Amino acid sequence: MNKIYNPERSEWAEILKRPTQTVDDIEATVTDIFKEVKEKGDTAVAKYTSIFDNVTLESTAVTDTEIEEAQELISTELKEAIQLAKGNIERFHTAQKTERVAVSTTEGVDCWQEKRPIQKVGLYIPGGTAPLFSTILMLATPANIAGCKEIVLCTPPDKDGKVNPAILYTAKLSGVTKIFKVGGIQAIAAMTFGTETVPQVYKIFGPGNQFVTVAKQLATKHGVAIDMPAGPSELLVVADDAAQASFVASDLLSQAEHGVDSQVILVSTSKDLIDEVEKEVEVQMSTLSRKRIAEKAIDNSKLIYVKDDETALALIDEYGPEHFIVCTSNDDYYVDNIGNAGSVFIGNYTPESAGDYASGTNHTLPTNGYAKQYSGVNLDSFMKSMTFQKISETGIKNIGRAIELMAEAEGLDAHKNAVTLRLNALK
Amino acid sequence: MNKIYNPERSEWAEILKRPTQTVDDIEATVTDIFKEVKEKGDTAVAKYTSIFDNVTLESTAVTDTEIEEAQELISTELKEAIQLAKGNIERFHTAQKTERVAVSTTEGVDCWQEKRPIQKVGLYIPGGTAPLFSTILMLATPANIAGCKEIVLCTPPDKDGKVNPAILYTAKLSGVTKIFKVGGIQAIAAMTFGTETVPQVYKIFGPGNQFVTVAKQLATKHGVAIDMPAGPSELLVVADDAAQASFVASDLLSQAEHGVDSQVILVSTSKDLIDEVEKEVEVQMSTLSRKRIAEKAIDNSKLIYVKDDETALALIDEYGPEHFIVCTSNDDYYVDNIGNAGSVFIGNYTPESAGDYASGTNHTLPTNGYAKQYSGVNLDSFMKSMTFQKISETGIKNIGRAIELMAEAEGLDAHKNAVTLRLNALK
Incomplete structure (x- = not known):
């Protein structure tokens, strides 16, 4: 695991870089x-x-x-x-x-x-x-x-x-x-x-x-x-001394077993927690059936120490994690202010596995930074929104002149004419 | 304008074919x-x-x-x-x-x-x-x-x-x-x-x-x-004797002036209306500043007669128009049942121009048949939905076993372990 202490803001992009795939x-x-x-x-x-x-x-x-x-x-x-x-x-x-x-x-x-x-x-x-x-x-x-x-x-x-x-x-x-x-x-x-x-x-x-x-x-x-563009699955955990190190380690590993290219990141304001999680990961990994896969992903994982919650949030928002576990003494701050994340898991008893299977949220989520602009799959993913409008005689009298002026200014005569004909019919 | 009477269902796809662009x-x-x-x-x-x-x-x-x-x-x-x-x-x-x-x-x-x-x-x-x-x-x-x-x-x-x-x-x-x-x-x-x-x-x-x-x-x-994939703009009007032919013609022309590749279609259960609209288009076109453009689009336009509203609706739904004007004695039928359309304009006093400029609906709409699966631009286009979950000790006891079983059946040990550790801590 790669430990990084207090990275400079200018280094964030490099540290948070995801592997690119050529297709x-x-x-x-x-x-x-x-x-x-x-x-x-x-x-x-x-x-x-x-x-x-x-x-x-x-x-x-x-x-x-x-x-x-x-x-x-x-x-x-x-x-x-x-x-x-x-x-x-x-x-x-x-x-x-x-x-x-x-x-x-x-x-x-x-x-x-x-x-x-x-x-x-x-x-x-x-x-x-x-x-x-x-x-x-x-x-x-x-x-x-x-x-x-x-x-x-x-x-x-x-x-x-x-x-x-x-x-x-x-x-x-x-x-x-x-x-x-x-x-x-x-x-x-x-x-x-x-x-x-x-x-x-x-x-x-x-x-x-x-x-x-x-x-x-x-x-x-x-x-x-x-549904959305694809990429390797990823988990970012923000945790401090309020978190149980063995739980955090188990969550990092549950992400790591997905594939050798899985992204696993822990951000913490506690150096102690980082050290404890590192130890716990080693202990738990040895028993896994998909150990080989998890090991490679863990090798590339990052444990990032930052000095305060504000810095942590800014860094996490720049990354835009697919799965985001929050387990700190300041959970509300992260939950209220995170701008870019697929699905958020809050507290010691909310493992990512819960959302993967049974909590009720959807596990098809934007990865690869796409949480900045894509929603995870939700009910609307299976629908499209349509608009309808019905204008009465009064209505066209109210907005007709504005349409004529705008159509004229855009140089679209026929658009204007469609309104003029109607307004004339009502004179 | 191309008049088509009672096309066979097997011909619809060909009749409704949009021009393809090579890029x-x-x-x-x-x-x-x-x-x-x-x-x-x-x-x-x-x-x-x-x-x-x-x-x-x-x-x-x-x-x-x-x-x-x-x-x-x-x-x-x-x-x-x-x-x-x-x-x-x-x-x-x-x-x-x-x-x-x-x-x-x-x-x-x-x-x-x-x-x-x-x-x-x-x-x-x-x-x-x-x-x-x-x-x-x-x-x-x-x-x-x-x-x-x-x-x-x-x-x-x-x-x-x-x-x-x-x-x-x-x-x-x-x-x-x-x-x-x-x-x-x-x-x-x-x-x-x-x-x-x-x-x-x-x-x-x-x-x-x-x-x-x-x-x-x-x-x-x-x-x-x-926002969405692009394509030439298009308008489909369904109208019968309840419609004012001159209004319908003005709407077809407002679409036609957009570009020579604009798609303009009238579907009607009235042969009389089709003939009247055809005449009106000729009259109105002569005065337009963008006449050259409109003429070409109108040359490729289609006036389709069908025997009843059910057939009309099925044909329109297969096309999935970007703009859909409904002006018939049976408006509710179309409005309630249309499955694929970008924006719908209802009645004699609701020209497409209204939605283009000032009714309040958005004019950035799915064209090229994309109304089958894409929404027009709306508030959600500028947002993404995120999900959150918080599970209590009771909660993980309630769903933990189900997660363990499903993770095991999918062969994902570490996913299971993340729950097992937590359940054990609560014993």
């Missing part, structure tokens, strides 16, 4: 596969499933029988845990519903804003060692509350052509309408263009490796929206 | 200029201002004196018109403020969502013949309500190194914090990387030509967000 070399591959899926549909999808997933499937659509079988394979205990998490996620995202906003901006000029669901959304869930069924809860639950009609899920099959039962169980539970055993670039391409079996969607959500990330970027060039 | 050839230019601005800052900006705007400036920052001079150059009448519009825009966007959403998802688990402003935003306003001061109202007004600290505006200078006074007046009125005489690709690059004088921003808003559009796309690869 140019895989763009060509992604572009080729997109072209092929667009032209050949399911045939191309089958070809790349065979190449990348080493399996040939009769059909990519998951059947009801497969879903029923999956239900049998999961322990009652895990099912109940998933249901508890879903309940909390549902409560938090349902509370985010907004009423129609209606205003008479001038007498006779009624304006309103309403949110309506994005009709078709696609969720991508990676395969591999860790079946991320929790991400299905985070995406399908709000999609359902929003009222999306079609909620398509793509996830790669294993070598036997199967999908992890926890994924199928959670997908069914949270209202996914169609599940396909399609992974990687070909999945993103299929949802972008539509194939004979996979529907085209308007917005694609979900995590993935570098190939999926580049594929999602390319999808945006073909008229599809995506 | 590959200008990507190289944009990439080069970005590189140069990143490396050389203001020097590069000055170079391209000289090349593209034919002017060499001592300083790009607009001074207070210039703003004061601009105030003198505008008529009181126009100032009052701009103020009226600003008032309406302010009322509508202020009403969009949302309270913090707070929920105890489980006893002891408090979650809340708050929106906080994007601290630094950049607005781009094109120069040229039409000074789009109305767009400044649409962008700076909500940015101010949101609480953005830095609101930077870039707009190109004319050959004398000046900026249109209506632009300066409106920028000052609506709370822009810094104005720079920088246009085109170099403006977007300057706001993306920051230069010695132009601040780096987190999100860029505003219209522009193809070069600006590509530059905004490239900005997103450098960590900057943009």
